[in-house]
Amino acid sequence: MRLIIFGPPGAGKGTQAVKISQEYKVLHISTGDILRASVKEGTELGKLAKTYMDKGELVPDNVIIGIIKERITTQDSQKGFLLDGFPRTIEQAEALEKMLNKEGQRIDSVISIEVDDEEIVKRITGRRVCEKCGSMYHIIFDPPTNMGYCNKCGGGLYQRDDDSEDVIRTRLQVYRRQTEPLKKFYKKVGILKRVDGLGTIDDVFERIEKILKGVA
DSSP states (O other): OEEEEEOSTTSSHHHHHHHHHHHHTOEEEEHHHHHHHHHHHTOHHHHHHHHHHTTTOOOOHHHHHHHHHHHHTSGGGTTOEEEESOOOSHHHHHHHHHHHHHTTOOOOEEEEEEOOHHHHHHHHHTEEEETTTOOEEETTTBOOSSTTBOTTTOOBEEOOGGGSHHHHHHHHHHIIIIITHHHHHHHHHTOEEEEEOOSOHHHHHHHHHHHHTTTO
């Protein structure tokens, strides 16, 4: 089973991708995780990617496509994979199609998690991170016991630069402009499935499972 999951930033792609990977035993390939690791390690790729990520812009196609090409041709991806955060443009989708065709493979289903912009802004701008242990909180949905301080270690909580409202709205504009056309691309192929992203994590996953019953 080869899947793609996408939606606006903050829609819950990563959370649902992990649940799908665990339930259906497919490799979860997250471009976001790969890029963040590179940024943290201070690699040349990480430094380059950070200049775009901090502004809420997409990392250039040639960088992302190279990462994905290496990952989907490894041995652990042969039984199936779930792409999280890729493709984000028509050009990336076409490059992916060519890569898979060479391997005699194809994408089985594309899951689009649908959440409106105002809900996304509320979700992301409310996130807080512990400066000491990295624990995550949300001032509305998962607040700490003592506002501003971590429950686990007492460290101060802060908002990441890329979680500010200005950056989020820029990211949403980029997403709507460059990534929304993918829905038309995959709808023509007949594999696009839309999923309501509101509700609990389990609510959304139950909707996804109904779709994957016809794929797995």
